[in-house]
Amino acid sequence: MGRRSSPAVTRRRLALALREARQAAQVTLHEVATVLTCSPAKISQVEAGRVAISVPDLKAMLEHYGVTGERRDQLVALAVAARERGWWLRYRDTVNPWFQQFVGYESAASTLRVYENERVPGLLRTEDYQRALLRSEVPRWAEEDVDRQVDLHRERQRLLDGDDAVRLLAIVNEAALRRVVGTPEVMREQLTWLASLARHDHIVVRVLPFGAGAHPAMSTAFSLLDFADRDGESFVYVEHLSGALFLESADDVARYRSAFDELTANALSRTRSTALIKDIVKSW
Numbered sequence: 001m002g003r004r005s006s007p008a009v010t011r012r013r014l015a016l017a018l019r020e021a022r023q024a025a026q027v028t029l030h031e032v033a034t035v036l037t038c039s040p041a042k043i044s045q046v047e048a049g050r051v052a053i054s055v056p057d058l059k060a061m062l063e064h065y066g067v068t069g070e071r072r073d074q075l076v077a078l079a080v081a082a083r084e085r086g087w088w089l090r091y092r093d094t095v096n097p098w099f100q101q102f103v104g105y106e107s108a109a110s111t112l113r114v115y116e117n118e119r120v121p122g123l124l125r126t127e128d129y130q131r132a133l134l135r136s137e138v139p140r141w142a143e144e145d146v147d148r149q150v151d152l153h154r155e156r157q158r159l160l161d162g163d164d165a166v167r168l169l170a171i172v173n174e175a176a177l178r179r180v181v182g183t184p185e186v187m188r189e190q191l192t193w194l195a196s197l198a199r200h201d202h203i204v205v206r207v208l209p210f211g212a213g214a215h216p217a218m219s220t221a222f223s224l225l226d227f228a229d230r231d232g233e234s235f236v237y238v239e240h241l242s243g244a245l246f247l248e249s250a251d252d253v254a255r256y257r258s259a260f261d262e263l264t265a266n267a268l269s270r271t272r273s274t275a276l277i278k279d280i281v282k283s284w
Contacts, residue, residue: 008049008104009227011082015049017075018061022047025065035064050101052083087155094141094148098244102223102237103156110228112166113260115208116221117173119181120190123157124170124197124205129190132182138241160203169204171263177207177280184284191284195277198270206267207276215266216259224256 022032029040036043036057045051053061058079062072088095088103095103106112114121120129130153134146141149159166177194180187197203208215223237236247236256247253268276 006104006108007082007084007086008101009108010078011052012049012105014053014075014078014082015047017078018053018058019047021062021065021067021075027065032061032064035060053079055079088152091148091152094145095152096243098239101246102239102244103152105225105235105237106156106166106223107159108227109166109225111226112168113224113226113257114168114170114222115173115217115260115263116170116176117217118179118221119176120194121168121170121172122153123160123166123168124194124203125153126186126190126193127153128186129181132186136181160200165202167202169264171206171208171260171267173208174210174276177277188281188284191277191281195274195281198274204270205273205277206264206270207273208263208267209276212266216262222256222259224253224260 022029029043033040033043038057042051046053055076058076059072062068062075067075086104086107088100088107092100112123114123119125119133125133127150130150131146134141134149160168172194177191181190194205197205220238224234225237226234234248234253234257236245236253238245238247247256267273
């Protein structure tokens with residue numbers, strides 16, 4: 001599975017560039033919608049990276065903005081790449097749209113910083129643990145949909161393999177390790193697997209113990225994604241029961257990065273985290 005290149009990320013970059021170009025040209029959404037004979041809502045969706053734009057529409061848009069030459073050619077190339085199909089679209093019939101979008105971004109990330117307060121981080125879950133989580137969600141998934149999502153989960157985990165494996169830094173609340181998901185046997189397998197990951201340099205799992213007390217992320221779990229091919233480009237993914245937030249402003253990213261740094265400072269070391277996980281395994 002190819003990484004470092006994702007049509008979802010390419011579409012997001014094109015969206016940001018188009019919004020900047022429109023604002024620089026001092027053109028309103030309504031004005032460009034009139035040029036393209038579409039609704040302002042569609043332009044808004046394009047600028048949010050949720051809808052792909054055709055090359056002819058893009059060229060008309062750029063002409064209206066006064067974007068020419070090499071910059072125009074670069075944006076047209078982005079539009080072509082953004083219309084490619086990502087491997088995760090095979091699962092669009094069973095996966096929520098916001099999670100599908102996240103998987104597209106995740107597939108091109110160079111570093112993932114994840115904090116989980118109630119669950120084991122997604123890429124580090126065993127299949128049985130993942131099944132148990134899916135069966136606990138509301139509304140309930142049909143069993144065939146659970147199977148399809150476990151297949152997607154297996155594909156996502158390939159990000160952790162190979163020479164270009166993603167660097168994963170995970171802070172896991174102690175509560176996630178002690179909450180029974182599925183059965184004790186499922187938990188034993190999950191935690192044993194989690195402890196075994198300590199042998200990998202590119203996967204760092206650290207436990208935030210109960211003794212750490214109050215911390216800045218008590219109300220939410222989150223993922224912070226960095227991309228190697230664009231210096232300084234990052235965004236935050238926060239999932240909730242009926243959707244997800246994709247936060248990309250510099251202030252939002254800085255706030256979550258600061259929170260992750262504080263969680264890291266309060267978490268157990270890698271060695272002590274592994275030891276605690278092994279001790280909890282014995283209790284099941």
